[in-house]
Amino acid sequence: MALRLPKQDYRDIERIIEFDFVRATEAAALNALRWLGRGDKEAADAAACDAMRGMFDLMNICGEVVIGEGIKDNAPGIFKGEQLGTWIPGSPQFDIAIDPIDGTTNISKGAPNSISCIAAASPEEGVKVALRDIPSFYMSKLAYGARVIDYMKKRGDSLHIDMPIAEMLAIVARAVDKRVQDMAVMMLDRPRHKEIVEQIRAAGASLRMIGDGDIAAAIAPSLPDSDVDLYMGIGGSPEAVLAAAGIKSLGGDMQSKMWPRDEKERKKLIADGYEKDLDRV
Incomplete structure (x- = not known):
């Protein structure tokens, strides 16, 4: 039939x-x-x-x-x-x-x-692909909601994924009208985040550690009732692209950067022609 x-x-x-x-x-x-x-x-x-x-x-x-x-x-x-x-x-x-x-x-x-x-x-005219497949296994990520974007536009402050974490938290705290001590930062519970966790806690913010579910976690700061102010950490590259699309549709923003797992992966990325992209945000 x-x-x-x-x-x-x-x-x-x-x-x-x-x-x-x-x-x-x-x-x-x-x-x-x-x-x-x-x-x-x-x-x-x-x-x-x-x-x-x-x-x-x-x-x-x-x-x-x-x-x-x-x-x-x-x-x-x-x-x-x-x-x-x-x-x-x-x-x-x-x-x-x-x-x-x-x-x-x-x-x-x-x-x-x-x-x-x-x-x-849909790819625009003259563009081969509309969505880019990131060649690295992992990416470093930083995601925040519309209130942070509005604040930065008005005050001239800016966030960057490589800036000191204490400074980053201070900007976001002002944007969401909270003390740093009242902020919630979400990230995957992974050994690779040990130093980031220590810096966040030293600055006074609290953490929401999750076992899995990188996309939902990255989108959380862009949802008005999530009580999550910031998402950061290292997770899968495919999930970064999917999360970024959702975050953009909600008025938030996400910065990401390739994060080679080891020197072997770094050398392979360079050999494949991605050397200039390794530091690209």
């Missing part, structure tokens, strides 16, 4: 496709729900991937995955280079960054902060 694709009126193309993307993330989350707390993160990820791919099979787009699953987590996934959508001639083209479930460990343990994510953009 032949599959009949639903008829779609693309006079309001942007609005329709936006909701198609939303439905894809909803389907992924709902299909993974049955694995909540069952200790099998690969099964949860596979369920989310199957549901999301099924929704894309009904979407009249020409989509190519430029940032996908599988490489970082060695998990079942929707991979870089995979084509999504019906690819009917004349359909809009999209570069797609995708993570059917960020925080698979969380869902396997029944913990919160797993999230299903899609970021999509």
Whole structure:
């Protein structure tokens, strides 16, 4: 029996496709729900991937995955280079960054902060890709909300990912109208953050340490009721791109910078032509 694709009126193309993307993330989350707390993160990820791919099979787009699953987590996934959508001639083209479930460990343990994510953009004329795949495994990240941006515009202050942490916290505290002692900074609970943790606590701010769920954590400072003032630390590069897209849509901002894990990775990045990008924010 032949599959009949639903008829779609693309006079309001942007609005329709936006909701198609939303439905894809909803389907992924709902299909993974049955694995909540069952200790099998690969099964949860596979369920989310199957549901999301099924929704894309009904979407009249020409989509190519430029940032996908599988490489970082060695998990079942929707991979870089995979084509999504019906690819009917004349359909809009999209570069797609995708993570059917960020925080698979969380869902396997029944913990919160797993999230299903899609970021999509159409390349402008003369531009090959609209979303950039970062070559490093990890990135250093700094994310903050709209109040911080508004404050910096009015006062002329600026944040930089490499500035001293005490100075950074002082600027954000003024922006959100808090004492540094009343601020909350979120980051992944990892040994590599030992020095950053010590500096944050020495400055007087409190920490919200999480086990997994880098994307939801980075977005938190841009949500008005999250009580998280700043996100910082080192996490996956694909998650940085997805988080940045969400943060931008919420009026916040995110700075990120490639973070080679060791000298071997640094040398490989240089050999691959990314030497100038290593210090780029």
